[in-house]
Amino acid sequence: xxxxxxxxGKGVMxxxxxxxxxxxxxxxxxxxxxxxTLMSETLGRNVKxxxxxxxxxxxxxxxxxxxxxxxxxxxxxxDRALGVKKEIRLAQAS
Numbered sequence: 377x378x379x380x381x382x383x384x385g386k387g388v389m390x391x392x393x394x395x396x397x398x399x400x401x402x403x404x405x406x407x408x409x410x411x412x413t414l415m416s417e418t419l420g421r422n423v424k425x426x427x428x429x430x431x432x433x434x435x436x437x438x439x440x441x442x443x444x445x446x447x448x449x450x451x452x453x454x455d456r457a458l459g460v461k462k463e464i465r466l467a468q469a470s
Contacts, residue, residue, distance in 0.1 A: 379406060379407065379409065380407075380426075380454070381407055381409060381426065381427055381428040381431050382425045382426050382427060382453070382454035382456060382457050383425065383427050383428075383431040383434075383435070383444065383445075383448065383452070383453065383454075383457055384427075384428055384430065384431040384434070384452055385451075385452035385453070385454075386407045386428045386430070386431065387407060388404050388405065388406055388407065389404070389405040390402060390403070390404055390405070391403060391405060407428045408428055408429040408430070409426050409427070409428055410426070410427055410428070410429060410432065411424070411425075411426055412424070412425060412426075412427050412432060413425075414427075414435065414440075414441040415440075415441065416440075416441050416442055416460065416464065417440060417442055418442050418464045418467045418468060419460075419463055419464060419467060423441065423456075423460050425454075425456065425457065441460075442464050445457065445460060445461040445464060446461065446464065446465070448461075
């Protein structure tokens with residue numbers, strides 16, 4: 377899973393460089409990805425993820441990794457993040 381945020385699903389976008397003479401050349405807009413270790417309070421362990429800076433701010437705003445994952449859509453999350461979300465649900469149910 378290269379160049380894709382594991383929490384928000386944000387990936388590479390394409391567009392144009394536009395010069396003063398309006399010449400257009402193709403370019404890529406890369407997401408601002410960071411390798412981070414986030415703490416899960418419910419599981420009591422750390423989780424390593426590749427997350428965009430915007431998603432990291434959203435995790436902090438929502439009150440941590442557990443709250444973010446429980447509110448996030450399954451289609452946006454990576455396989456690793458989905459596994460953590462299922463573990464959190466199981467831990468909260470028991």
